[in-house]
Amino acid sequence: RPGDHKAYMQLALEHARKSPPKPTNYRVGAVLVDLATNEILATGYTLELPGNTHAEQCCFMKLAEKHGVSEENLKQVLPPELALYTTVEPCSKRLSGNLPCVERVLRLAGSIRTVYVGIMEPETFVAENTGRLSLENAGISVVHVEGLEKDILEVATAGHVRG
Numbered sequence: 001r002p003g004d005h006k007a008y009m010q011l012a013l014e015h016a017r018k019s020p021p022k023p024t025n026y027r028v029g030a031v032l033v034d035l036a037t038n039e040i041l042a043t044g045y046t047l048e049l050p051g052n053t054h055a056e057q058c059c060f061m062k063l064a065e066k067h068g069v070s071e072e073n074l075k076q077v078l079p080p081e082l083a084l085y086t087t088v089e090p091c092s093k094r095l096s097g098n099l100p101c102v103e104r105v106l107r108l109a110g111s112i113r114t115v116y117v118g119i120m121e122p123e124t125f126v127a128e129n130t131g132r133l134s135l136e137n138a139g140i141s142v143v144h145v146e147g148l149e150k151d152i153l154e155v156a157t158a159g160h161v162r163g
């Protein structure tokens with residue numbers, strides 16, 4: 001249903017639960033929605049695809065694969081009004097050095113209009129996630145969907161040694 005942000009975030013959390021726990025990242029789930037049709041274009045979760053992949057990255061890689069384009073060229077085949085739901089805000093820096101998801105989202109600016117986040121990134125790995133500002137500067141709204149923070153954090157950090 002249009003505007004049912006919590007339902008989409010709950011779905012993203014269900015995908016996050018499929019992610020294998022690791023002490024060096026978070027277990028995140030993401031859902032990409034076509035706002036014109038309310039169709040779910042892609043889902044993803046951390047490490048779903050081979051390599052050290054992130055949830056948002058998996059959404060984009062799967063959709064690119066489906067359309068027979070590279071992830072870099074995904075923008076060419078995307079509808080004009082999308083929303084990305086991700087349980088943890090897109091990363092702005094990755095300790096692995098891989099391309100952060102904020103950069104991957106910015107490539108899709110103009111199609112992705114809004115990023116809905118369940119929680120902002122904790123400071124375990126990256127002291128300050130600067131993603132929100134970068135996204136807003138590119139005209140992409142970042143909206144915090146309230147109410148699932150506790151569950152999202154629990155799932156995200158399940159692989160971490162309890163301090």
Ligand SMILES: Nc1nc(=O)c(N)c(NC[C@H](O)[C@H](O)[C@H](O)COP(=O)(O)O)[nH]1
Pocket residue numbers: 024025026027028045046047052053054055056086088089090091093094095096097098101121125126
């Ligand atoms: N939004 C988001 N989606 C994910 O799927 C994921 N795993 C993270 N995690 C952010 C965290 O900052 C990085 O996981 C660490 O910085 C380690 O970087 P790598 O994951 O090894 O590239 N953040």
Ligand SMILES: [Zn+2]
Pocket residue numbers: 054055056057090091100101102
């Ligand atoms: Zn990421």
